Structure formats: C-alpha cells, structure tokens
Amino acid sequence: MKISWRIVLLWTLPALVIGFFLWQGAFASNPAEMGGNTASTRMTYGRFLEYLDAGRVTSVDLYEGGRTAIVQAVDPQLDNRVQNLRVDLPTKAPELIEKLRKANVRLESHPIRNDGALWGLLGNLIFPVLLIGALFLLFRRSSNIPGGPGQAMNFGKSRARFQMEAKTGVKFDDVAGIEEAKEELQEVVTFLKQPERFTAVGARIPKGVLLVGPPGTGKTLLAKAIAGEAGVPFFSISGSEFVEMFVGVGASRVRDLFKKAKENAPCLIFIDEIDAVGRQRGAGIGGGNDEREQTLNQLLTEMDGFEGNTGIIIIAATNRPDVLDAALLRPGRFDRQVIVDAPDLKGRIGVLEVHARNKKLAPEVSIEAIARRTPGFTGADLANLLNEAAILTARRRKEAITMHEIDDAVDRVIAGMEGTPLVDSKTKRLIAYHEVGHAIVGTLVKDHDPVQKVTLIPRGQARGLTWFVPDEEQGLVTRSQLIARIAGALGGRAAEEEIFGHDEVTTGAGGDLQQVAEMARQMVTRYGMSDLGPLSLEGQGGEVFLGGGLMNRAEYSEEIATRIDAQIREIAERGHQLARKIIRENREVIDRLVDLLIEKETIDGEEFRQIVAEYTEVPEKDQFVPQL
Ligand code: ADP
Ligand code: ZN
DSSP: OOOHHHHHHHHHHHHHHHHHHHHHHHHOOOHHHTTTTTOOOOEEEEEEEEHHTTTOEEEEEGGGGGTTEEEEEEGGTTTTTTEEEEEEEOOOHHHHHHHHHTTEEEEEOOOOOHHHHHHHHHHHHHHHHHHHHHHHHHHHHHHOOOOOOOOGGGGOGGGGSSSESSSSOEEEEEESSOHHHHHHHHHHHHHHOHHHHTTTTTTOOOOEEEEETTTTTHHHHHHHHHHHTOOOOOOEEEHHHHHOOSSTHHHHHHHHHHHHHHHHHSEEEEEEEEHHHHTTOSTTTSOOOHHHHHHHHHHHHHHSSOOOOGGGEEEEESSSGGGBOOHHHTTTSEEEEEEEEOOHHHHHHHHHHHTTSSSBBBBTOOOOHHHHHHHTTOOHHHHHHHHHHHHHHHHHSSSSSHHHHHHHHHHHHOOOOOOOOSSSHHHHHHHHHHHHHHHHHHHHTSSSOEEEEEEEEBBBBBSSEEEOOOOOOTTTTOOHHHHHHHHHHHHHHHHHHHHHHGGGGOGGGHHHHHHHHHHHHHHTSSSSOOOTOOOOOSSSSOGGGHHHHHHHHTTOOOHHHHHHHHHHHHHHHHHHHHHHHHHHHTTTHHHHHHHHHHHSEEEEEEHHHHHHHHOOOOOOOOSSSOOO
C-alpha cells in the first residue's frame, strides 16, 4: 500500500510540473501584442538615448506601466525609413519623460489592458491551483489510509522535528540499575563541563557515544541525566524522523539540528533509534534507500565537521549495533559503546526504589519481593508497574499501595488485562485440568522452577495461567532445566489427553507448543545439546533485508536439516512422555486440585505444594518464592 502511493506521487509531480510550464508559456502576455504593434527588434536603453540625442526618435509608446517602450525611430541614412524598436526601460528614470518632452517626441502611455492582464493572470494561476488541488486530494486520500504516507504533508516543517530542552532536570540519582553505564558516562559530564581539563593535556574529546540496549532500559533517561548533570541543553531526535519519503529532507534535518546545536554549545545531542538511518549502506536487497543514505552521509559529514572541543557530544541509542554502518563506528564518530541492559535483581531493586520515592507504599511491601517477581523487566516496565499499582490503589480507595495491588499490577503488565472468570462448565473444567497439568509437572520435576500460583482468571489472550518463579541468579540454564521446562510446558496438553482423551484435546495448548518447539530447536541448533554434538548451526537470526540472513540459511546440508528435525522431535517427545507419566501417576491429587481451583479461582504456590505433598514426595527447590 505504502509503496504504491509513493509511486503515484513521484509520477504525478513531474507530470503536473511540466504541464504548468507548458501552459504558462502559452498564456504569457507580451507587450508587443498588447499594443497591436509588432516590434521585433530590441534596442538597448543606451542606444535609445543616443537615438534620442540624435533626434531620430519620433514617438514613444509606453507599456506595462512604463517598463517597456516601443520606440519609433527614423534612419536618416536609409531615406528616413521608420523602425519600430522595443526598449526595456529602467524602472526609475523620471528625467527621461522630461527629456522626451524637450525633444518634442510624441509620447503615449498605454494602460495595462485589463482583459489581457486578466487572461494572463488566469493563465498564470490556473496550473498552480490545479497542481495544489491535485496534491491536496492526493495527500488527503493517502492520509486516510492507515499507515499511508500522510506524514508527507509535513515535509516542509523540517525545523520543528527535533526537541530541545534547556534544562532536563534529570540527575544521575534518577537512573538506577545500570551502574556500569553510569560510571562510563560520568566522564562525559566532565567533557561538557570542563573541556579544558582534557584539551590542556592534548586529549581528544570523544564526539559520540553509542548506547546499546533494548527499549525501556533507560537510554534516553541516561542521556538526559548527562545533560542535567552538566547543566547543558538537550537536543533530541529519533532516527526514524530523519527518514522521510522525500529525498533530501532527512539530510536537511540533520543540518538544521547541528546548526542549532552549534549555536547552543556546549550541549548534548541525543539520537534515538539511530539504526533507522545508520544501517549499512547498500545492503538492501533490490536497491538501497537513497534518502537514508543521504541522511547518513550528512550525519557523518556533520560529525566530522566540528572539532572535538566544540562542546557538542552526541549520544545515540540503538538496539541493533550489528546492523550499523561501519563508518558510524569509526574513531571520531561513535567510537565509544556503552551497553545498557535490562537490570538484574539488584538493579531492579534500585529502579523500584527510585520510582517508589513519590509513591505511598504500605509498610509491609517489600521492594525485594517485587524485584524477585519481575525478572526480565526493564526500567520502563518497573516504572509502569508501580504506576499501575498506584492506579489500582486509588481505584480501590486504599491509603497506600499494598502487595495485592503490586501483584495484580505485575500480572497485568506481563499477561494483560484481567477478564471475567468463566462460569462452571465443561470448558472451565478442561482449562482447570490444563493449568493443574502445567503446575503439577512443574512441581514434581526436580529441575523445574517452582510454581508461584495457578489461576483460572483470564488475562489477555490466556484463559488460565500458571506462574513460575524463574531462577535468574544462576544466569546459565542447564540441559536438564530445559528438558524440565519442555515437560512443564507440555503438562497442559498431557493433562487434556490423559483425562479427556485423544479426541478432546483443544487449541488451548497452541502457545505452549510454540514455546516447546522454540526451546527444543535452540537446544539442538544453538546450544549443542543433542546427539548432533556441540555444533552451533544457526547464527543470531539476522533480518532478511540485510542480505546476510539469506546466506546463513543454507550453512548446513539437507541431511543435517533432516537430522535437526528428528532431534527436535525426539526432545519434545521425551518431555511429552514425562509429562503424561506424571499426570497418570497423580490422578487423585490432580482431581482434588482441579475442584479446589474451580472453587477458588486461584491457588498460590505454597498451598499447591502442600496439597501435593499429602500424596507424594515433592522435590526441594532452592529458589526463593515470594509470598503474596
Ligand atoms: P529507552 O530510551 O532505553 O527506551 P527510556 O529512557 O525512554 O528508555 O525509559 C523510559 C522510562 O522508564 C524512563 O523515563 C524512566 O521513568 C523509566 N526507566 C527506564 N530505565 C530506568 C532506570 N534505569 N532507572 C530509572 N528509571 C528508568
Ligand atoms: Zn498451557
């Protein structure tokens, strides 16, 4: 859709513009025609004055308010033959009229003929109006298309596209959980505040720093904190805003941005999503993107164009440093890279403390317990979590945020909005067996993470959920943990099969099966955990449009591909058999847990384990399970 509109626009513009010029030529007014005289020969103003002095001029007709004259002159050498000559008069020559009068020349001034002028005016206007009208229609129609290039209308507004904050007001204290990055960037503050300290000893101050990390980890915040600590203005723009459909707009935006920054030095420029402009040039399959390349070239030129001690530091953020053009990473450009990753447990505690500052937490709320429940959360997720909890607290008319609100907010951030529970029915029973199936396998397999809770309250896409507490302290995941997870993920389907029979299984396990396939594939192709041996058979999955992805695909033979598939199937089948065995052997407790779950809607991990322990031995796990 997008592409077809672009083509329409690009073809329509030249066509209309050519039409405009052709028509303008045809309608243009000509003074010689207006006066009915045909004056083919032109004469310079100087020659005209000579003729006048020589007494050869007999009459002058002024046209166009005195800007053009048709001069009748005689040539004494040719029997006083009369010539009509056209002269362009200077606009300011009042003495000329005086002179003509003295020379007794017949002088006539012709008014601008209205009809002719009107036609001329219409002729001049008609095509611009048509052009604008056509473009307007095009833009209006195209902006109705979702995702269509409606933003093309903005191409003239290049100046307004970056933001400037004179004072960000953010300090290093407001950024938590990314201590290494903070330390690295502490120095940049000094570059901005006291460049002399470095230039005095001949050190070259770096111009660019690249922050690498997933979205929401605080890269923007960190850049703002640097500007805030140094007390300099903060300019920001997103890489995607450089890339426009009109070639040259991005480049002019870059120029504008640097111009403004130079006027405000010392200052900090922040470019978010630099990969949108900074991808390797010429890597696109089926032709590159001229606009992007021009913009990138302009950026490189600007970066090379100022000295290190100008007091401008550029900080760029990306999630994909691997796709960046090598030229961007050269010395004198973004030669420093700082990794900003999702925080670990300690980091999450720090971020939660920052965001809890302005919130009222009940005394029993443990920041550590929240941090333990939220592995993989970024700083932005945690900020969002506390905000959701505060909103819930207000809605429930409580004085302070309690662990209940926090817990609901975590569920909401991870799994989506809560739905209404089903009434007791066969479907509800089946979902209950499915969830208890996950939970019991997770509880009885030694290497599986412990159950945190099982619930039948739907959330987002899921109609029931079993939550586990992953053990992140360890960092590495063993083969037996992966197999345990595969078995746990298949516990739901296994329970459906054992209890309701082969024909009654549902589509509810779709998501589980996807996860299983992914885990099993990675065990075989990335971690060398299969009979194929310790081979890495897959690079980091690159994107197809980088060209590289296509090549990687065929790194192994057809034969290996067949064996990979067989290994994946074997791993999945092993997990499946383990899960079915556990369900078969624990039918009694499963039935009891399902009844309880249907009655209570939610069972927490501790209670679940206690009930299972009445029937069989539950293996100890060393993870901390936060109490709700
Ligand atoms: P990014 O630029 O990496 O996508 P942002 O800096 O825009 O992430 O983060 C969005 C918001 O999340 C911030 O304004 C802040 O409230 C919160 N946040 C993210 N990371 C942190 C952090 N490390 N410490 C404190 N707050 C954070
Ligand atoms: Zn499931």
